[in-house]
Every structure is written in C-alpha cells, then in structure tokens.
Amino acid sequence: MAYSIQTVSEKTGLAISTLRFYDKAGLLPFVARDSSGYRAFTDGDLALLHTIVCLKNTGMKIADIRRYIELVMAGPTTAKDRSALLAAHREKVVAKQQEIARSLAEIDYKLQMYASPEAEEKVAQEWAMASADKEKNGLPNPFTA
Amino acid sequence: MAYSIQTVSEKTGLAISTLRFYDKAGLLPFVARDSSGYRAFTDGDLALLHTIVCLKNTGMKIADIRRYIELVMAGPTTAKDRSALLAAHREKVVAKQQEIARSLAEIDYKLQMYASPEAEEKVAQEWAMASADKEKNGLPNPFTA
DNA sequence: ATAAACCCTAAACTATACTTTAGGGCAAGG
DNA sequence: CCTTGCCCTAAAGTATAGTTTAGGGTTTAT
Structure with missing residues (x-):
C-alpha cells in the first residue's frame, strides 16, 4: 500500500505544500x-x-x-560520491555547531551575570561606561533612561 | 577615538552594507x-x-x-526582561542544537555504512529493496541505472 | 448524480536577510 | 580647483524556502 501526500505530511510533519515544493525542486x-x-x-x-x-x-x-538525491537515483556506482558529499557536509555542520556553541557560551556568560547577586550594580556599571564612552568622544549620548 | 564603518566592518567581519542594514533595522x-x-x-x-x-x-x-537592544537602550531597569529574553532564546538554541545532533547522528550512521567493507553489497541491497517496493505497489520503477 | 473530501498544477505572494545601484556630500592631497 | 577615497540614503534587486491562491480533476458515500 502506497501513502497519499496527506498521510506522508502527517508522518513527516512536513506541510503538504512543502512536499509538493520539494517535488518540484527535484528532491x-x-x-x-x-x-x-x-x-x-x-x-x-x-x-x-x-x-x-x-x-x-x-x-x-x-x-x-538535490545533488545527493541525483547520486542516489544514479545507482549503487555513485556510493563513493554520496559518501564524499555527506562527509563534506558533516564537517560543515560540526564547524557550525561549534560556532553556535561558542556564541551560546557568551550568552550564558551574560545570563550568569544577570543572575548574580551583583547584577544590578554590574548592569548600572555597563551603562555608565557606555555613556562615558560617548561623552569621551564628544558624541551625543543615546543612553537616556 | 571612534571607528569608521569600514574599520568596524574589518573588525567584525560584517559587510559595510550589513552594518547599514542593521542600523536601518533598528539594531x-x-x-x-x-x-x-x-x-x-x-x-x-x-x-x-x-x-x-x-x-x-x-x-x-x-x-x-531589536527587541533585546530596545531593552538595553531603556536602561538598567530592564535587566530582568533582558535576562528572560536571553534565557528563552538559550533554550531554543539548545533544543535546536540537540535536533541537529540527532540528524547528524543519522548522517554519521550512513557515512559509517558507506565506509564499511560491505558497503557495496549494502548499497546494492538498498537499491533492490527500493525497486521491489515500487514493483510491489504496481508503480513505475524510477531506479533505472 | 451530487456533495464532501481528496488530489493536481501554475503562478503569485510572503518572509527573512542581505546586497547592489544610483545619486550625492565631505575631506585631504596635488 | 579637482581628483580620490570615504561616507550617506533610498530604493531596487537577489537568494532561499516556502505558502497561498485560483482553477480544475477524482473518489466515495448518500
């Protein structure tokens, strides 16, 4: 038994319109x-x-x-190409994951600062420094709360 | 000393056009x-x-x-809101990282299969099963290499 | 045989994030 | 003075990934 597009949509979580879009895109x-x-x-x-x-x-x-799917459709002889394509992708994903982890660590640092007992002072201090930074350069100060 | 947009572009790696775009977007x-x-x-x-x-x-x-920056501009009294915003974002990022890790694990599984000594047979087997799947359902077989 | 519930395509529209183009000012050196 | 190198804005264009709309068949139960 084959599945209808609606059934596949439910099974995969992809919208029906997305499935049709993927089909049209050659996927x-x-x-x-x-x-x-x-x-x-x-x-x-x-x-x-x-x-x-x-x-x-x-x-x-x-x-x-699409390129990957084309290799799959071309049969078992393309196994090495598929493997190379996936391996290259894997490396890119890992690199991206690491970059995100680094940015997340900085966000965590800020969160931790906000959570500390001295949060109030620290935030006020940041504020003061940013303001001073503007004054020092003879620029209008946008921090005006 | 203040920095020109070009200098900031070099320091951050963001294109000058991107910096101007961010400015116009209220960032x-x-x-x-x-x-x-x-x-x-x-x-x-x-x-x-x-x-x-x-x-x-x-x-x-x-x-x-922009919402985060607005809170920063509004002064130290918004520290709790900023913290909440960042914490919510953090959770979304962690969830996304985990989802990516799961998908990556599946890609790794495929890579490992391609790298195994029995790769050739396994790929040919997959191919045969996909074909049989089509025939079984009386559908045209697109796997025609 | 007709209404309800599916399916289809083509094409237009949306969202997000930039980049490019066109037209023009400012500042320093020759 | 004028060329060169930066800077500016506004607006149009690009890229990616869908979603929505309009118009039209198909299948099934009543």
Whole structure:
C-alpha cells in the first residue's frame, strides 16, 4: 500500500505544500504517480524522505540535497560520491555547531551575570561606561533612561 | 577615538552594507554620527555589536534582536526582561542544537555504512529493496541505472 | 448524480536577510 | 580647483524556502 501526500505530511510533519515544493525542486524524483496522477509514496520513499529531512535539519540547501538525491537515483556506482558529499557536509555542520556553541557560551556568560547577586550594580556599571564612552568622544549620548 | 564603518566592518567581519542594514533595522540605535553625518562607533558600541553577532549566530531573528537592544537602550531597569529574553532564546538554541545532533547522528550512521567493507553489497541491497517496493505497489520503477 | 473530501498544477505572494545601484556630500592631497 | 577615497540614503534587486491562491480533476458515500 502506497501513502497519499496527506498521510506522508502527517508522518513527516512536513506541510503538504512543502512536499509538493520539494517535488518540484527535484528532491523527490523517486515518488511515483497513480493512475489519477496522485503521488504514491512507498515505504522506501519515506526512508529517502527521512534522509532528506536529516539533511535539511542540518542546514543543507535544497540545491545540494538535490545533488545527493541525483547520486542516489544514479545507482549503487555513485556510493563513493554520496559518501564524499555527506562527509563534506558533516564537517560543515560540526564547524557550525561549534560556532553556535561558542556564541551560546557568551550568552550564558551574560545570563550568569544577570543572575548574580551583583547584577544590578554590574548592569548600572555597563551603562555608565557606555555613556562615558560617548561623552569621551564628544558624541551625543543615546543612553537616556 | 571612534571607528569608521569600514574599520568596524574589518573588525567584525560584517559587510559595510550589513552594518547599514542593521542600523536601518533598528539594531544600532546607539551608534552616534559625527558632524558630517558619518557613523562613529565607540568601543562600547563594538561590545554591543558583538552581542548582536552572538545572537545572530545562534539564529535569533532581527526583530527579536531589536527587541533585546530596545531593552538595553531603556536602561538598567530592564535587566530582568533582558535576562528572560536571553534565557528563552538559550533554550531554543539548545533544543535546536540537540535536533541537529540527532540528524547528524543519522548522517554519521550512513557515512559509517558507506565506509564499511560491505558497503557495496549494502548499497546494492538498498537499491533492490527500493525497486521491489515500487514493483510491489504496481508503480513505475524510477531506479533505472 | 451530487456533495464532501481528496488530489493536481501554475503562478503569485510572503518572509527573512542581505546586497547592489544610483545619486550625492565631505575631506585631504596635488 | 579637482581628483580620490570615504561616507550617506533610498530604493531596487537577489537568494532561499516556502505558502497561498485560483482553477480544475477524482473518489466515495448518500
């Protein structure tokens, strides 16, 4: 039994319009049509769609996902290319994760400051320094609360 | 000494056009102008800009960053609101990081499969199953290499 | 045989974040 | 004076990823 687009939408959490958009974008060349022209998703299609979602979740662009799918469609001989593509993507994702972690650490530092007992003084101090910074340069002070 | 927009661009890695865009979007209300109408960034401004970049790096939308900056501009009394805003953002970022990690783990699983000695068979097997899946449902088989 | 619930495409529209272009001022050196 | 290098704004353009709309078949139960 094949699945309708609505069923697939429910199973994957992707909007029906998104599934059609992906199809038009060349991400779903493997999805067949029934006698009425309706998309008929098999379980194998769902597996591939799941991979597409993983790539999307990790920030891969549609155009690159299409490239991966093209390799899959071209058969087992492209296994090495697929592997290379995924490995390159993996490295980019890891780098991005690290960058986000660094920024998050800075946000955590600020949070911790706001949570400390001396938060009030510290914030007031920051305020004073920013103001002084403006005055020092003969610039109008926008910190006017 | 205040910094020109070009200098700030070099220090932050943000394009000049991006800095102007951020200013127009209300992210840089603290940046003063000199007698010629040129933007004059102080060190304090750079610190705030750095925070903006952290928020941007972690995926916060411009509109939300503006909200944070508005709180900063409103003075030390808004410290609790800022803290709440950052804490909420932090949770979203952590959740997103975990989701990415899960998807990455699946990509890693595929990579590991491609790297195994039995990769060739496994890929051929996947291919056969996807094909069978189509035939079983009386659908055209798009896997035609 | 008709209404309700699905499915389809093409094309226009939206959102987000920038970048580019066009037109023009200011400041320093030759 | 005038060229060169910065700076400015406003507005249009680009890129990416969808979503919505308009118009139209299909399937199923009544």
